[in-house]
Amino acid sequence: MEFLLEVSLVGLAIGGVYALIAVGYSLVYRTTRVVNFAHGNMMMFGAYFFFTFAALLELHWSISIILTLLCAAFFGAGIERLLIRPMLGRPAISIVMVTVGLASILHGGAQMIWSAEDFFMPQIFPDAPLVFDGMYIPSNTAYGFLVAVSAIIILVLVFRFTRSGIAMRATAGDQIAASTMGINVPSMFSLTWIYASLTSALAGIVVGSITTLNPSMGIIGLSVLAVVILGGLDSIFGAILAGLIVGWIEAVTGFYIGAAFKDVVPFIVLLGILILRPYGLFGTPEIERL
Amino acid sequence: MVALLKVDELSLTFGGIHALDKISLAVETGTITAIIGPNGAGKTSLFNIISGFYKPKHGRIFLDEKDITKSSPPKRASLGLARTFQNIALFRGMTVLDNIKLGNHIHLKSGLIASGLYWGQAQREETALREEIERDIIDFLEIDHIRNVPVAALPYGLQKRVELARALAMRPKLILLDEPVAGMNREETEDMARFILDLREERGITILLVEHDMDVVMDISDYVEVLNFGKKICSGTPNEVRKSEAVVEAYLGQKKPNLVGTI
Numbered sequence: 001m002e003f004l005l006e007v008s009l010v011g012l013a014i015g016g017v018y019a020l021i022a023v024g025y026s027l028v029y030r031t032t033r034v035v036n037f038a039h040g041n042m043m044m045f046g047a048y049f050f051f052t053f054a055a056l057l058e059l060h061w062s063i064s065i066i067l068t069l070l071c072a073a074f075f076g077a078g079i080e081r082l083l084i085r086p087m088l089g090r091p092a093i094s095i096v097m098v099t100v101g102l103a104s105i106l107h108g109g110a111q112m113i114w115s116a117e118d119f120f121m122p123q124i125f126p127d128a129p130l131v132f133d134g135m136y137i138p139s140n141t142a143y144g145f146l147v148a149v150s151a152i153i154i155l156v157l158v159f160r161f162t163r164s165g166i167a168m169r170a171t172a173g174d175q176i177a178a179s180t181m182g183i184n185v186p187s188m189f190s191l192t193w194i195y196a197s198l199t200s201a202l203a204g205i206v207v208g209s210i211t212t213l214n215p216s217m218g219i220i221g222l223s224v225l226a227v228v229i230l231g232g233l234d235s236i237f238g239a240i241l242a243g244l245i246v247g248w249i250e251a252v253t254g255f256y257i258g259a260a261f262k263d264v265v266p267f268i269v270l271l272g273i274l275i276l277r278p279y280g281l282f283g284t285p286e287i288e289r290l
Numbered sequence: 291m292v293a294l295l296k297v298d299e300l301s302l303t304f305g306g307i308h309a310l311d312k313i314s315l316a317v318e319t320g321t322i323t324a325i326i327g328p329n330g331a332g333k334t335s336l337f338n339i340i341s342g343f344y345k346p347k348h349g350r351i352f353l354d355e356k357d358i359t360k361s362s363p364p365k366r367a368s369l370g371l372a373r374t375f376q377n378i379a380l381f382r383g384m385t386v387l388d389n390i391k392l393g394n395h396i397h398l399k400s401g402l403i404a405s406g407l408y409w410g411q412a413q414r415e416e417t418a419l420r421e422e423i424e425r426d427i428i429d430f431l432e433i434d435h436i437r438n439v440p441v442a443a444l445p446y447g448l449q450k451r452v453e454l455a456r457a458l459a460m461r462p463k464l465i466l467l468d469e470p471v472a473g474m475n476r477e478e479t480e481d482m483a484r485f486i487l488d489l490r491e492e493r494g495i496t497i498l499l500v501e502h503d504m505d506v507v508m509d510i511s512d513y514v515e516v517l518n519f520g521k522k523i524c525s526g527t528p529n530e531v532r533k534s535e536a537v538v539e540a541y542l543g544q545k546k547p548n549l550v551g552t553i
Contacts, residue, residue: 163395166392166395167395169381169383169384170381170392170395173381173382173383173384174379174380174381174382176343176375176379177375177379177380177381178381179342179343179362179363179364179367180341180363180367180372180373180379181364181367181392181393181395181396181456181460182363182364182367182368182395182396182460183364183395184362184364185364
């Protein structure tokens, strides 16, 4: 058991990145009741945006990040305005199918624009691994975790304390009431997609740095969707906690049982928890009155 | 007297059904007007048009002599229109105080960036808002003891009161109340009726309400408008309406011809 702590730390760090991706799913779900199957591929696009600015155009990494976030904001707003808003009022399944279609388009689009090759992200984090008390955590994972945690903290602060954040929470709570209070509900939808796109782009930069960059990296979005369901689709806090749990389980099973089980065990745990709590750890049970 | 709200020949259809058929009415400033009618008469549909959730097929709506027929619900809110809902539409996860503060959302000037830059100003604004809410709303509606309770935990009567509090925080000129005393016991009903009267007396807020409790309607309203099957069948003071043949017919059905002695 001497490595347990070290393995756990790495697992929790990866879990933090999962949490950042997961938060993007639940943001969109809470406000618009759409499960965004394209979220993983939006993340992949975010990573490519950064790659384009930092590696192809050779801009400084800080400028590249700012430009990437700008692009991601327009990207998210554009998707909401052009694809999601015209579908408002349609059955949920139709909107979900739009996001599935969008995922394929983004996947194919990335292959056309950047080719299907693997690329390495330009190194933005320091090379040396972080050492705590003799335990090593790979640099990209550790700093990626810090980025993810800071992004989540900023997001939570925005939600708690800013006027637009509170308006978004109100919109998530009751759209009709929010609209009567003078809140412009459609623009809150746009803002939600913008925030989700920003978190996904940051996550993309981190995931791309930890692994490599290729058009299929969006797949990770689907495993994270499982994380979100575990946390309860509409709970930001649940998404964060579930991200950490899944990251930890993956790392521990990967190390003690074998790498092949790393992708399976978290899903078994997920199934177990969902049998006990069908709405996830912190989801809102839907009560329908007949 | 000036009509604060004027509804002109409003029609609404759902498919082939005429939910509302050329409804016209005027609500004068500083009055309490009630809309009554049997179930399905179109009362809530009319409310939904006035607050902007349904688009009328024909007709126009004026608030303060301004045509608001095409304005969005948030726009109408900023012009001084507030409402409560038949089935209570509170933000269930939030506390009473947070719900009430959200009503004031439209009046907060400092935006996201400004509140970051001018921390002091945003804070002064917040403090002023808090004082106003304390004095004019929480004390007034006697909900001091529940301010930090999540609304989902409150009994129905109190939730209705919180909804009214939130509408008041919007500093409205006109409040639409959709069944303000439905499902309340005697005491809660009397409290609510008193609050509605006080709102008009002390603050000059104009009130348009839909209600089934005839005692309340007849006690507090200045004018009553009666709808049946989407048509306006009568309007006037409570006394005039009470005596109207058409109203009795709508509620109790047509008088059968007297059959006794014909056989």
